[in-house]
Amino acid sequence: MTASAASEPMAAPSGGEPAVRLEGVSRWYGNVVAVNEISFDLEAGVTGLLGPNGAGKSTLLHLMAGFLAPSAGSVKVRGRAAFGDPAIYHDIGLVPEREAVYPFLSGREFVEANARLQGVPDPRAATARAIEQVDLVDAQDRSLGTYSKGMRQRAKVAAALVHDPRVLLLDEPFNGMDPRQRIHTMTLLRELAAQGRTILFSSHILEEVERVADRILVVIAGRLAASGDFRAIRRLMTDRPHTFTVRSSDDRALASVLLGEPAVTGVTLDDGLLVVRAADFGAFSRAVARDARTAGISLFEVQPTDESLESVFSYLVRG
Amino acid sequence: MNRVVASITLRQLLSRRRTLLLVLLGALLLVVALVRRLSGMSDGTDTSFTADLLDHLGIAVVMPLVALLFGTGALGAELEEGTAIYLLAKPVSRLNIALTKYLVALGCSLLLSCVPILLAAFLSGGQDVAGVALGFTVAAAIGAAVYCTIFLALSLVTSRAFIFGLAYVLVWESFLAGLLPGIRTLSVREQTLALAKAIGDIPDSIFKADLAVGTAAVAAALIAVAAMVIVARRIRRIEITGETA
Numbered sequence: 001m002t003a004s005a006a007s008e009p010m011a012a013p014s015g016g017e018p019a020v021r022l023e024g025v026s027r028w029y030g031n032v033v034a035v036n037e038i039s040f041d042l043e044a045g046v047t048g049l050l051g052p053n054g055a056g057k058s059t060l061l062h063l064m065a066g067f068l069a070p071s072a073g074s075v076k077v078r079g080r081a082a083f084g085d086p087a088i089y090h091d092i093g094l095v096p097e098r099e100a101v102y103p104f105l106s107g108r109e110f111v112e113a114n115a116r117l118q119g120v121p122d123p124r125a126a127t128a129r130a131i132e133q134v135d136l137v138d139a140q141d142r143s144l145g146t147y148s149k150g151m152r153q154r155a156k157v158a159a160a161l162v163h164d165p166r167v168l169l170l171d172e173p174f175n176g177m178d179p180r181q182r183i184h185t186m187t188l189l190r191e192l193a194a195q196g197r198t199i200l201f202s203s204h205i206l207e208e209v210e211r212v213a214d215r216i217l218v219v220i221a222g223r224l225a226a227s228g229d230f231r232a233i234r235r236l237m238t239d240r241p242h243t244f245t246v247r248s249s250d251d252r253a254l255a256s257v258l259l260g261e262p263a264v265t266g267v268t269l270d271d272g273l274l275v276v277r278a279a280d281f282g283a284f285s286r287a288v289a290r291d292a293r294t295a296g297i298s299l300f301e302v303q304p305t306d307e308s309l310e311s312v313f314s315y316l317v318r319g
Numbered sequence: 320m321n322r323v324v325a326s327i328t329l330r331q332l333l334s335r336r337r338t339l340l341l342v343l344l345g346a347l348l349l350v351v352a353l354v355r356r357l358s359g360m361s362d363g364t365d366t367s368f369t370a371d372l373l374d375h376l377g378i379a380v381v382m383p384l385v386a387l388l389f390g391t392g393a394l395g396a397e398l399e400e401g402t403a404i405y406l407l408a409k410p411v412s413r414l415n416i417a418l419t420k421y422l423v424a425l426g427c428s429l430l431l432s433c434v435p436i437l438l439a440a441f442l443s444g445g446q447d448v449a450g451v452a453l454g455f456t457v458a459a460a461i462g463a464a465v466y467c468t469i470f471l472a473l474s475l476v477t478s479r480a481f482i483f484g485l486a487y488v489l490v491w492e493s494f495l496a497g498l499l500p501g502i503r504t505l506s507v508r509e510q511t512l513a514l515a516k517a518i519g520d521i522p523d524s525i526f527k528a529d530l531a532v533g534t535a536a537v538a539a540a541l542i543a544v545a546a547m548v549i550v551a552r553r554i555r556r557i558e559i560t561g562e563t564a
Contacts, residue, residue: 059560065408067559084555089410100401102327104334116323117409159405 017079018043019167019198020064024073027059034059036222042200046193048213049202050313056222057202061171065094093160097171103145107136107155110144111162118163130158135184149176170201174208186212206313218316230312241265241277243305249298257295261287321411321419328393328423341385345435348376352442366445370526373455377436378511382459383488385432386466391481393424395474404559417554421471428463454519462511465539468546475553503529510535
């Protein structure tokens with residue numbers, strides 16, 4: 001499945017330019033098309049950027065970060081062309097995927113250097129705040145060369161946050177973090193989004209995206225395959241029946257009733273587990289409650305089994 | 320000049336292991352000069368030995384190699400390693416970043432090439448060595464400035480700047496410029512020697528240069544300006560790609 005699965009556009013700009021806008025953006029390297037005719041807007045909230053390896057995620061992020069010029073189309077950050085305008089970096093905080101840092105700088109020196117380069121009025125206070133945000137206070141005076149991968153990632157996140165940017169672009173930000181650091185950083189991103197910041201992060205771990213992102217962008221072979229809330233995207237995939245597991249006081253009776261529903265395309269009872277396939281998510285949701293009530297059956301659980309981001313991503317990528 | 324960029328660049332350049340090799344290279348110049356003095360080979364009047372030492376080891380080897388490592392390492396190495404992204408993703412003009420890095424590379428080059436040349440001149444000694452010391456030291460500073468622009472520009476054009484730079488120094492400067500008089504004008508080494516002779520007012524009996532000082536000065540200026548134009552153009556247009564497309 002490709003562009004046909006594209007769902008509703010990202011949140012509409014709340015007056016004026018969106019935080020990030022891509023219009024008809026293509027980028028090619030010689031004969032290789034890395035990004036092909038992509039358009040979307042990013043507004044406040046967390047957006048997850050997904051795609052198989054080599055799909056064009058990093059190219060997209062680098063286009064938005066002003067490190068690549070689009071071969072066609074335009075990339076704007078808060079209304080300004082991203083490439084060739086250093087002033088956009090007042091608004092952008094960037095966590096690159098590459099691990100390289102300055103090994104001779106301490107974590108504090110690194111973050112403070114970023115604050116000073118951003119022209120932050122009180123770089124020391126901003127540094128202390130950012131380091132606290134990423135929970136790196138205890139290690140702040142150690143050189144980055146001695147940091148674990150997860151600690152370096154947090155230092156990079158602190159450096160990206162130190163000037164309090166409106167837009168955060170993060171390329172695989174959770175790489176190398178242990179579960180506790182991961183949860184801490186996810187919570188931090190959620191808090192920043194709640195404060196109105198626009199956050200885009202790429203990840204190849206769907207569970208991370210599912211936990212943090214309000215919306216997703218799925219890039220496949222350089223094209224935008226889908227964007228929006230992944231559950232909404234799933235519901236738009238009408239060519240793929242939705243699967244539910246149902247537990248009730250009488251699964252067998254409920255199964256026979258549901259077979260008469262137009263929205264239901266199949267029912268199986270496997271090892272006492274009632275599995276229902278439905279063409280229309282909304283119609284089935286209404287029908288199952290109504291039919292159970294009419295038949296005097298108590299419903300204990302109706303669980304969609306392929307509404308996870310993993311299922312959606314799998315459908316989009318494998319077609 | 321951006322202080323933060325300068326500070327990071329300085330620490331980065333001085334923290335590399337290669338820098339130790341450059342210190343040793345400068346020390347080698349001093350050791351040769353010292354051995355010359357202590358061995359009694361110098362009768363106190365042979366200034367031409369000092370000039371030859373500064374020419375063949377100072378200007379031909381120490382100065383270009385020091386400038387090569389610092390010139391290519393200041394920005395090109397950062398782009399290769401990926402740390403440049405932290406500087407380029409800031410509201411600081413790219414030209415400012417490049418010029419700052421150039422000045423730091425030049426400062427380091429002056430420290431590790433001009434200072435040893437100056438000290439070696441006096442250690443080796445000779446009659447009226449002050450003129451030789453002054454001429455070679457000031458000319459080495461000018462030569463280092465030209466080399467640094469060349470190598471900085473090269474590092475923005477190719478990821479193999481060090482290899483190409485080394486080939487330029489070894490093949491063009493040391494070999495071809497010696498073989499083919501026509502291309503000496505474009506040799507930074509020959510320009511530096513002509514400037515050293517003129518600045519130090521060194522007589523022919525002590526040291527001869529193959530280029531006229533006017534030709535050398537104009538050629539050096541043109542090369543430096545051309546290289547700086549390349550730096551200015553490339554740094555504005557340079558793109559950074561991710562690890563995966």
